[in-house]
Amino acid sequence: MKLSDNQQDRAQKIIKILRKATISMTDPAVSQVARAFGKDPFLILISCLLSLRTKDTISLPISLKLFQLAKTPQELLVIPRIKLEKMIHSVGFYHQKARTLHAVCAALLERFDGKVPYTQAALLSLPGVGRKTANLVLAEAFGVPAICVDTHVHSISNRLGLVKTKTPEQTEMALQKILPKKNWIEYNPLLVKWGQHICVPVSPFCSRCALASLCPRIGVKKSR
Numbered sequence: 001m002k003l004s005d006n007q008q009d010r011a012q013k014i015i016k017i018l019r020k021a022t023i024s025m026t027d028p029a030v031s032q033v034a035r036a037f038g039k040d041p042f043l044i045l046i047s048c049l050l051s052l053r054t055k056d057t058i059s060l061p062i063s064l065k066l067f068q069l070a071k072t073p074q075e076l077l078v079i080p081r082i083k084l085e086k087m088i089h090s091v092g093f094y095h096q097k098a099r100t101l102h103a104v105c106a107a108l109l110e111r112f113d114g115k116v117p118y119t120q121a122a123l124l125s126l127p128g129v130g131r132k133t134a135n136l137v138l139a140e141a142f143g144v145p146a147i148c149v150d151t152h153v154h155s156i157s158n159r160l161g162l163v164k165t166k167t168p169e170q171t172e173m174a175l176q177k178i179l180p181k182k183n184w185i186e187y188n189p190l191l192v193k194w195g196q197h198i199c200v201p202v203s204p205f206c207s208r209c210a211l212a213s214l215c216p217r218i219g220v221k222k223s224r
């Protein structure tokens with residue numbers, strides 16, 4: 001592993017390896033929703049909000065169940081809060097998330113004619129929507145180049161030494177400097193899959209990692 005290698009070149013090598021190595025891994029929940037529902041921006045936004053601080057294996061079935069009942073802001077607003085909380089109670093923070101879902105639907109109807117906006121600024125103006133969600137919606141629903149930095153992207157990019165950052169926002173800015181725009185959308189699903197299967201948060205599987213020869217394992221105290 002040569003840390004002196006140009007970071008842009010290292011990033012390209014890493015992406016190339018991950019494209020092959022992740023091919024048979026399950027897609028992240030939001031990508032599955034995007035594929036199943038023809039990139040419907042509203043459903044992608046709702047599935048992003050439900051997946052915050054919750055494992056995909058829990059949030060995906062709940063999203064799919066909810067979408068059987070509601071596929072538009074109007075339909076979701078009609079579901080009483082108590083019923084909505086019961087439907088999504090397995091996801092973390094379900095009280096708050098139920099409130100957020102209703103508030104987002106109301107805001108979409110009031111300010112955006114019931115449609116999900118396609119600029120980062122407008123998305124960030126919605127209740128409960130931060131940069132991670134806004135960028136994921138831009139990328140998955142609208143194909144707009146954006147780097148969604150979740151816990152996997154932040155942690156693995158630091159372990160790999162591609163960035164040296166403390167916060168997801170710093171990671172996003174640093175990655176924008178070393179990744180060409182053509183790679184921004186794919187970077188999140190590649191690293192999410194890697195983080196779910198190999199570079200897991202605690203004790204990553206370095207001994208069977210396809211990136212091992214490129215990785216300085218920064219901050220990794222224990223590995224398998």
Ligand code: SF4
Nearest residue numbers: 199204206209212215
């Ligand atoms: S070598 Fe270890 S720390 Fe580096 S990417 Fe692979 S699993 Fe993660």
